[in-house]
Amino acid sequence: MSTPAAAAASTAVRRRVGAVRATVLCYRVLIRQIVSMGRIAALGALGTTMIVVGWVVGSSSSRNGSSTAGMIFDGASYADGFGLIVIVPIVSLVFAAASLGDARDDGTLVYLWLRPMGRAPLAAAAALASVTVSLPLCVVPTVLGGWLATDFVAGSGRVALGSLAAAALGTIAYSCLFVLVGLLFRKAVLWGIAYILLWEGLAVGLGDFAERLSLRGYARTLLARIADVDLGFATYRLVTAVIVLACVSAVSLALATVRLRHIDVD
Amino acid sequence: MPAPEPPAGSTAVGGKYSSELAGEANGAGAPDLPAGMVEVHSVSKIFGDVVAVSDVTFAVRSGVTALLGPNGAGKSTLFRMMCGLTSPSRGSVRVLGADARLDRDVRGRIGLSPQQDALFDRLDALDFVHIAAETHGVADPVDAARWALELVELNPDDPRPVSGYSKGMRQRTKLAAALVHDPDVLILDEPLNGLDPLQRRRMIDVLEDLGAQGRCVLVSSHVLEEVALLGSRILVIAQGRLVASGDYRELRELMDDRPHQVSVEADKPRNLAAALVESGTAVAVRVEGSAVIADTLDVDRLGREIAPLARRLDARLRTVLPLDDDLESVFRYLVERR
Numbered sequence: 001m002s003t004p005a006a007a008a009a010s011t012a013v014r015r016r017v018g019a020v021r022a023t024v025l026c027y028r029v030l031i032r033q034i035v036s037m038g039r040i041a042a043l044g045a046l047g048t049t050m051i052v053v054g055w056v057v058g059s060s061s062s063r064n065g066s067s068t069a070g071m072i073f074d075g076a077s078y079a080d081g082f083g084l085i086v087i088v089p090i091v092s093l094v095f096a097a098a099s100l101g102d103a104r105d106d107g108t109l110v111y112l113w114l115r116p117m118g119r120a121p122l123a124a125a126a127a128l129a130s131v132t133v134s135l136p137l138c139v140v141p142t143v144l145g146g147w148l149a150t151d152f153v154a155g156s157g158r159v160a161l162g163s164l165a166a167a168a169l170g171t172i173a174y175s176c177l178f179v180l181v182g183l184l185f186r187k188a189v190l191w192g193i194a195y196i197l198l199w200e201g202l203a204v205g206l207g208d209f210a211e212r213l214s215l216r217g218y219a220r221t222l223l224a225r226i227a228d229v230d231l232g233f234a235t236y237r238l239v240t241a242v243i244v245l246a247c248v249s250a251v252s253l254a255l256a257t258v259r260l261r262h263i264d265v266d
Numbered sequence: 267m268p269a270p271e272p273p274a275g276s277t278a279v280g281g282k283y284s285s286e287l288a289g290e291a292n293g294a295g296a297p298d299l300p301a302g303m304v305e306v307h308s309v310s311k312i313f314g315d316v317v318a319v320s321d322v323t324f325a326v327r328s329g330v331t332a333l334l335g336p337n338g339a340g341k342s343t344l345f346r347m348m349c350g351l352t353s354p355s356r357g358s359v360r361v362l363g364a365d366a367r368l369d370r371d372v373r374g375r376i377g378l379s380p381q382q383d384a385l386f387d388r389l390d391a392l393d394f395v396h397i398a399a400e401t402h403g404v405a406d407p408v409d410a411a412r413w414a415l416e417l418v419e420l421n422p423d424d425p426r427p428v429s430g431y432s433k434g435m436r437q438r439t440k441l442a443a444a445l446v447h448d449p450d451v452l453i454l455d456e457p458l459n460g461l462d463p464l465q466r467r468r469m470i471d472v473l474e475d476l477g478a479q480g481r482c483v484l485v486s487s488h489v490l491e492e493v494a495l496l497g498s499r500i501l502v503i504a505q506g507r508l509v510a511s512g513d514y515r516e517l518r519e520l521m522d523d524r525p526h527q528v529s530v531e532a533d534k535p536r537n538l539a540a541a542l543v544e545s546g547t548a549v550a551v552r553v554e555g556s557a558v559i560a561d562t563l564d565v566d567r568l569g570r571e572i573a574p575l576a577r578r579l580d581a582r583l584r585t586v587l588p589l590d591d592d593l594e595s596v597f598r599y600l601v602e603r604r
Contacts, residue, residue, distance in 0.1 A: 015403040015404075015405055016403055017400075017401060017402075017403045022401070025397065025400050025401050026401075028397070029386055029389075029397055032386070032388045032389065033386060033388060106384045107380065107382035107383075107384035108384045108385065108386055110351060110378065110380055111385075111386065111397075111398065111443070112401065113351070114349055114350070114351065114366075114373055114376065114378055115370075115373060115374070115401040115402060116370040116371060116373050116374030116401075116402060116403060117370065117401060118370070264346075264351065264352040264353075265346070265351040265352070266346075266351070266380075266382065
């Protein structure tokens with residue numbers, strides 16, 4: 001009987017697929033699999049709606065003679081209430097849960113799993129593919145919508161910058177989390193929506209401790225701190241919010257890697 | 267099957283990359299592989315209350331081996347365990363001496379064509395097989411992908427995404443992806459499904475070539491004619507258990523202790539039927555037109571005695587035809603015996 005070492009020896013002439021190479025290869029496949037005209041059109045329409053409504057909000061606030069501080073607050077609140085609460089998690093969920101979840105459900109995961117590659121590159125590629133597609137669909141409407149809602153008053157740039165940081169880091173963190181969810185549950189989109197509605201939407205109202213366990217609070221902190229607006233439930237320091245979002249991303253990917261090692265593949 | 271010309275520096279069909287993979291030091295087309303390339307030891311797999319595979323033990327060497335059994339017998343589960351796609355509940359599965367779930371080098375030496383029809387539907391066939399080659403670390407993935415597609419008689423330049431392919435073309439795309447890195451162990455789950463008879467014949471030739479070159483080719487099927495055509499060693503799986511193994515002849519010998527059915531066409535069929543029962547050659551008979559359908563426990567004896575009996579009755583024998591001398595009968599008997 002051969003030993004693993006002997007088995008490996010006879011394949012030594014085959015090039016080893018390194019982690020970076022494996023990530024790139026998996027990314028190329030996954031990004032083509034998750035992008036569909038239907039998804040882009042539906043989520044693009046959602047983003048367009050946010051931009052149009054933001055313009056309407058900004059125009060009407062301006063006509064009503066709102067103060068500059070009020071306009072800044074309205075813009076930041078709008079970027080938070082529509083962008084960070086609706087668009088960022090929903091868009092991230094759709095693409096991230098699909099990246100490996102769909103492959104698992106339809107039986108194509110085997111074509112990436114049964115390869116002489118590590119599992120971490122596959123999880124990383126799924127997150128990267130998801131972020132690549134989600135980022136413009138989340139960041140553009142959140143930034144533009146929030147900025148338009150300020151009607152470009154002085155200081156509106158801070159709202160745009162805060163929206164940019166919050167939407168970008170939020171998208172990354174949610175994407176990594178939902179890649180994991182896609183591997184943990186079949187019909188992951190339903191589980192993801194339940195999480196967004198029940199936990200991110202309702203549980204954060206239960207108090208400080210619950211809020212600490214919600215991504216929304218940390219993303220909102222970025223927006224509030226950078227825009228210098230009090231949005232409530234955004235009581236962390238800027239650096240804390242960044243570290244927590246980065247840690248959630250890293251831990252989610254680590255758990256996705258572990259899950260891939262132990263998963264039953266059809 | 268006429269294989270496409272392999273690029274310079276490589277060997278023939280199934281071995282485009284043989285010299286690279288096997289290492290030229292051993293001077294042979296086949297790698298220095300262990301005798302038991304796939305070893306399944308006391309393996310059981312339980313899903314909830316369902317025992318999919320129960321205490322199965324076998325070892326498979328190089329060459330073509332067919333895993334034969336009805337749908338739901340546990341063939342795909344066994345294949346999944348061999349590939350490391352799922353772990354056994356009990357026992358161990360070793361491929362080339364290692365657990366494919368844990369050993370990435372061994373995963374690189376397995377080619378799997380899974381049963382499910384799913385492919386990356388947005389890719390064309392060349393992209394699909396090219397990705398398989400790249401993820402296996404094949405040195406020249408484009409050439410390898412083109413070679414593999416031509417081997418299964420698909421056009422590498424077909425721009426259509428595989429979602430537009432027929433079932434047979436999708437099946438051949440999967441096969442090309444399984445073959446593209448010239449694996450030492452090829453695991454093909456119902457690979458001939460959807461192929462037309464000509465493609466099926468050619469694919470069987472390819473598999474036989476690969477087996478002859480020292481690869482371990484495992485093919486599952488529930489279609490007995492396919493297994494008979496493969497002319498391979500056969501493992502019969504039924505209800506999660508290994509019920510028989512051997513080549514077709516050996517399996518046939520297992521049948522000696524069961525009734526066989528023989529159709530004898532002759533003049534005076536009623537007289538002949540009575541004589542067969544009277545002599546003890548047949549345990550039961552029925553007459554259908556001019557044919558006597560005889561059940562016998564000793565088909566050789568019936569073969570020896572039928573002519574003297576007919577001569578004695580002055581009956582002219584026209585045909586003596588075994589009705590259950592095919593793999594279907596062997597299979598049905600083995601499954602029902604469980």
